[in-house]
Each structure stands twice: as C-alpha cells, then as structure tokens.
Amino acid sequence: xxxxxxxxxxxxxxxxxxxxxxxxxxxxxxxxxxxxxxxxxxxxxxxxxxxxxxxxxxxxxxxxxxxxxxxxxxxxxxxxxxxxxxxxxxxxxxxxxxxxxxxxxxxxxxxxxxxxxxxxxxxxxxxxxxxxxxxxxxxxxxxxxxxxxxxxxxxxxxxxxxxxxxxxxxxxxxxxxxxxxxxxxxxxxxxxxxxxxxxxxxxxxxxxxxxxxxxxxxxxxxxxxxxxxxxxxxxxxxxxxxxxxxxxxxxxxxxxxxxxxxxxxxxxxxxxxxxxxxxxxxxxxxxxxxxxxxxxxxxxxxxxxxxxxxxxxxxxxxxxxxxx
Amino acid sequence: xxxxxxxxxxxxxxxxxxxxxxxxxxxxxxxxxxxxxxxxxxxxxxxxxxxxxxxxxxxxxxxxxxxxxxxxxxxxxxxxxxxxxxxxxxxxxxxxxxxxxxxxxxxxxxxxxxxxxxxxxxxxxxxxxxxxxxx
Numbered sequence: 101x102x103x104x105x106x107x108x109x110x111x112x113x114x115x116x117x118x119x120x121x122x123x124x125x126x127x128x129x130x131x132x133x134x135x136x137x138x139x140x141x142x143x144x145x146x147x148x149x150x151x152x153x154x155x156x157x158x159x160x161x162x163x164x165x166x167x168x169x170x171x172x173x174x175x176x177x178x179x180x181x182x183x184x185x186x187x188x189x190x191x192x193x194x195x196x197x198x199x200x201x202x203x204x205x206x207x208x209x210x211x212x213x214x215x216x217x218x219x220x221x222x223x224x225x226x227x228x229x230x231x232x233x234x235x236x237x238x239x240x241x242x243x244x245x246x247x248x249x250x251x252x253x254x255x256x257x258x259x260x261x262x263x264x265x266x267x268x269x270x271x272x273x274x275x276x277x278x279x280x281x282x283x284x285x286x287x288x289x290x291x292x293x294x295x296x297x298x299x300x301x302x303x304x305x306x307x308x309x310x311x312x313x314x315x316x317x318x319x320x321x322x323x324x325x326x327x328x329x330x331x332x333x334x335x336x337x338x339x340x341x342x343x344x345x346x347x348x349x350x351x352x353x354x355x356x357x358x359x360x361x362x363x364x365x366x367x368x369x370x371x372x373x374x375x376x377x378x379x380x381x382x383x384x385x386x387x388x389x390x391x392x393x394x395x396x397x398x399x400x401x402x403x404x405x406x407x408x409x410x411x412x413x414x415x416x417x418x419x420x421x422x423x424x
Numbered sequence: 425x426x427x428x429x430x431x432x433x434x435x436x437x438x439x440x441x442x443x444x445x446x447x448x449x450x451x452x453x454x455x456x457x458x459x460x461x462x463x464x465x466x467x468x469x470x471x472x473x474x475x476x477x478x479x480x481x482x483x484x485x486x487x488x489x490x491x492x493x494x495x496x497x498x499x500x501x502x503x504x505x506x507x508x509x510x511x512x513x514x515x516x517x518x519x520x521x522x523x524x525x526x527x528x529x530x531x532x533x534x535x536x537x538x539x540x541x542x543x544x545x546x547x548x549x550x551x552x553x554x555x556x557x558x559x
Contacts, residue, residue, distance in 0.1 A: 104559060120508055123479035124559075131427045195428060195453035201474060202463035208470040214477055219428070219458045 107139035114241050115146070119214060122237050126216055129233035132383070140233055147239035150182070150246045151352045154264030156226060156286065159252025161272040162296035162335070164203040167249050169335040171207055173345055174245055180212045182238030182246040186228045189219040196220075200249065214238060226250035227259055229379070232372060235263075253286060261289035262371040265364065266351045268292045268344075271310065273303040287313065290328045292347050298332040298339055307332050326354055388418040429457045429553050430480040434471040435464045436499075439489035444538070448486070448516065451542040452549070468495055472502035475511060481553050484514040488538075492519050492527065500531050510559050512552045516540070 107128060113121035125143070128136035157163050164185065171181045185200035196219035207213045218228035227250055238246045250260050261267050269290035287293075287310075295306045310330045329347050333340030355361035392414055400410040431452055433445050442464055449459045460478050462471065475483040483503075487495060492515060503511060515527060515535045524535045534548055 119473075120476050120479070120506060123477050127427060127430075127479045189458075190453060190456075193454045193456045195456045196458045197449050197453050198458065198460045199463070201460060205463055205466070205470075208466070208473055215474070216477055217458075217460050221428075 107133075107136040108142075111139045111142050114143070114237060117241060119211075122214065122241055123216065125237050126218075126230065126234045129237075130218065130228070130230040132229075140236065143236045143240040147236045150235075150239035150243050151266065151348070152235055152239070152264045153245060153247045153348065154250065154260035154267045155247060155270060156250040156253055156260050156267065156289075157270030157296075158272070158275065161252070161270045161275070163249050163252070163270050164200045165335045166268075166270055166294060166296055166333065167200075167247055168204045168207060169333075169338070169341060170344065171204075171213060171247070173341045175210065175212055177345075178212075179244040180242065181214075182235075182241075182243040183207075183213070183215045183249065184228075184231050184234050184238075184246070185215060185217050185249045186226065186231060186251050187217060187219055188251050189221045194221065214243065220251055224259070226253045227263065232263055232375075258286060258289045263368055265355045265361075265368075266291045266348060268294055270294045270296050271306055272296050273298075273300050273306045275306075291326060291351050292344070293328055293330040294340075294344065295330065295332045297334065297336075299334040299336045303332060325358065325360055326351065385418065389414055427458075429482065429549060430460070430478065431457055431482045431484055431549065432460045432462065432471070432475045432478055432480040434462045434466055434474070434483070434485045436466050436468060436471060436485055436487060436495045437489060437491050438465070439487060439491070440464055441488045442486075444488070444516070445486040448484075448542075448545060451545060455546045455550075457549070468498035469502055472499055472506065475503075476506055476508060480511065481556070482512045482514055482549055484516060484549075487515065487517040487519070490518075492517070493523055496527050496530060496532055510556060512549075512556060514549070514552075516545075 107125060110121040110125050114125055125136060125139060129140055155163050155167055167183060171183065174181050185198070187196055187198040187200060189196045198217035198219060200217055201215060204215055207215060216234055218231055218234065220228050223229045227248065231248055235246050235248060248260060248264060267289050269286060271293065273295065293310050295303055295310065297303060307330055314328060331340050331344045331347060333344060355364060396410050396413050399405045400407060433449055435442055435445055449461050452459050460480065462474055471485065485495065485499065496515065499513065512533045513531065515532055518538050519535065527535055533552055536545055536548060
C-alpha cells in the first residue's frame with residue numbers, strides 16, 4: 101500500500117473488501133490519529149448490521165479455541181466472520197506478545213475471515229483502546245459476525261457486556277466450586293454460558309453448578325426475559341457447537357425484536373460516548389499536567405500535603421477544553 | 425498517542441525449531457513492541473495474509489530448515505500481489521552468506537543470523553521502521 105494514503109480513500113477500498121485498507125484504518129484508529137476521525141465516522145454510520153459477539157472468560161478457559169471452532173462452523177453456513185483478539189500489554193515495557201493466531205491457524209487461508217490482534221495498552225476492562233473502532237471497520241465492510249475475544253479476565257472485567265449484542269462467558273471445568281458460581285461479576289454478564297473442554301470427565305460438575313446458579317436467580321425474582329442457556333462444548337470432538345450457533349441465532353433475534361434489545365443498543369451507544377469522552381479527557385489531562393506533576397508529587401511523597409490536596413493542585417489551572 | 429512498532433514473527437514450513445523465535449518475541453516485547461506470533465508450520469501464503477490483516481510494520485520470518493530460498497520469493501510475491509509496498513521484510517536463522525546476499529537483492533530488507541545479539545535485533549528493527557517513516 102502506498103505510504104500516507106488518505107483515510108477517506110482507505111474507506112472506499114475497505115468497503116470494497118480490501119483487507120490491507122481495513123487493516124490500515126484499524127492501525128490509525130489505534131494510534132488515535134485525528135486525520136482518520138472523519139473516515140471512522142463514515143464507517144460508524146454504515147455499521148450496525150453485524151452481529152457483534154463478545155467472548156470472555158478466565159485465562160486458559162479456551163476462548164481462542166472456541167472462537168476458532170465457532171468461526172469454522174459459521175463459515176460452513178457461508179457467513180463472513182471478523183475477529184478482534186485482545187491480548188495484554190506489559191505493564192513495564194508496554195510491549196506485548198499476541199498469540200491468539202496460533203490457535204486460529206485453520207482460519208487463515210479464507211478470505212471470508214479477518215483476524216486482528218490488539219494489545220490492551222493500559223486500557224482496563226478486558227478490551228483494547230480501539231477495539232470498537234476495529235469492530236466498526238469490519239461491520240461496515242459487511243462481515244456478518246464480528247467476534248471480540250477479550251483478554252483472559254478475572255472476576256470483574258465486564259466492559260465487553262457494554263459493547264456487544266451477545267456476550268458468551270466461557271467457563272472451563274475444574275476451576276472453582278459452586279460458590280464461585282454465585283459470586284457477583286463476570287458470570288452475571290453472560291447471555292450464553294459455554295462450558296468448554298467437555299471431553300473432560302469433570303465438566304458435568306461445572307455445567308450443573310452454573311445451571312443451579314441460574315435457577316437460584318429465578319428463585320430470587322430475576323425477571324429478565326432472556327434466560328442464559330448453558331452450552332457444554334468440546335473443540336476436540338465438535339460437541340455443542342450446533343446448539344451454540346442455535347443459541348446465538350435465538351439471542352440475536354431476541355435482541356433485534358425485543359425492548360431489551362433496543363435498550364442494549366442505546367446502552368452500547370451511551371457507553372461508547374462516555375468511553376470516548378473519558379479517553380479524550382485523560383489524554384488532555386496527561387498533556388496538560390506535564391510540568392506540574394514532579395513538583396506536586398514531591399510534596400506528596402514528603403507528606404507535606406495529602407493525596408486529595410495534591411490532586412486538587414494538579415487539577416487547578418488545567419484547561420480540559422483544549423485540543424489534545 | 426502513537427502506536428508501538430508491530431512485528432509479525434512467523435515460522436514457515438517443516439521447521440519445528442521455535443526456541444529462537446520465542447526468545448526474539450520476548451526481547452521485542454521487552455523493548456516495547458507489539459509482537460504477533462503465528463505458531464509453527466505456516467505456509468508463505470498464510471503468513472502474508474496474516475501480516476496484511478495485522479498491518480504490521482515488520483514481517484519477520486525465522487527459518488532453520490534451509491528452505492529460505494523457496495520461502496522468501498513466495499512471500500515477496502504474495503505481498504506484491506496484495507499491493508503492499510511499505511512492509512519491512514526480515515529473515516532470521518541459519519543461512520549461507522551467498523544466500524543472504526541473494527535474498528537482500530531480492531528485496532528482503534535485512535537478514536539476522538543465528539549469532540545476532542538481542543540488542544542488535546531491536547536496534548535494526550527500530551532503525552528500519554524509522555527510515556521508512558510514517559505511513
């Protein structure tokens with residue numbers, strides 16, 4: 101691709117299916133380039149047709165393998181599938197090693213599949229900073245499904261629930277007891293529960309723990325109209341994927357046709373607006389505070405002022421309306 | 425905010441020796457780069473498709489099997505066919521000196537052999553990306 105090609109021309113090529121153009125737009129979105137903002141706005145306006153699926157779960161639960169098998173099954177139905185795979189950045193060097201492609205190797209030689217790896221780069225919540233812009237690129241370019249695979253999350257990284265139409269939470273057998281299953285947090289955000297690695301003998305226990313958690317929810321008056329199904333899968337023998345695709349179809353239909361779905365669409369929009377505003381504020385704050393930081397933190401470290409006073413001093417005199 | 429340097433590390437063909445490529449991945453990560461590792465036994469076509477989708481600054485192929493004179497021409501042709509002209513192509517591994525010269529003449533930007541210290545790898549990538557400029 102020619103150097104420094106304008107983002108507007110990349111949009112035309114991306115919409116025509118040019119992988120290199122789609123990829124370059126994602127890089128510019130990730131860099132936060134001002135030049136590409138009108139182009140991203142065009143894509144946002146065209147997006148909104150794809151079924152956006154978030155897949156989350158603890159590290160090693162089998163997310164990448166599930167994405168790989170699920171994508172192959174969706175492809176046999178002729179659908180185009182885009183994948184955003186998020187891996188963590190080093191808190192020390194800022195670098196990363198992104199290895200999700202290793203488990204998605206069967207998906208590479210297929211023009212109906214696009215895979216992009218993204219590093220979190222300080223973003224919290226399990227997604228990368230420009231994950232949702234990358235989803236827009238794929239959505240606008242006509243992919244039927246866009247799957248966002250989060251980093252391996254702990255118990256509280258639930259941001260994906262505010263960005264996807266359908267959230268799949270993957271649980272693997274052998275990690276924790278039935279009390280883990282009734283704790284607050286990640287399990288609550290599932291539209292579909294997948295229990296992976298069901299070729300293993302202890303998988304039934306995990307399935308029944310999850311099911312009894314969901315039954316308990318009903319007993320205490322959870323009146324949500326969608327009841328999250330528990331789907332046992334195995335990428336070794338292919339078990340459960342037909343049921344998973346059926347559940348995805350059913351949930352996609354529920355989201356398109358119900359008031360719950362309309363509310364989710366508005367919540368997703370609201371989340372993106374707030375998130376973008378927060379990013380802008382943080383960027384302006386980081387730029388503006390530069391001179392003041394060292395002096396104030398020295399006073400704070402010497403315990404001459406309190407953290408609250410230090411924060412107030414830092415914020416005083418910063419114009420957050422300025423251009424970043 | 426600018427992006428980290430993005431590098432795709434690939435192993436191509438019948439070559440199961442991945443200790444070296446993993447060490448390189450770790451060095452580049454610790455130098456603040458984003459590294460996409462494809463795993464073993466990829467074909468040149470798969471590597472090109474992955475590098476394009478990942479929009480990496482550097483496509484680096486590790487070869488210890490002796491197949492470099494077959495693999496690199498295919499990768500160069502694949503990038504050309506997809507209209508990619510601003511990706512830096514590098515090779516690493518064990519190769520005879522005359523092949524290194526031939527590969528560079530073919531369009532491989534740099535070949536770093538098995539005795540290259542980690543700092544040299546990092547410096548080389550940083551220099552090649554800086555020379556290429558913004559894109």
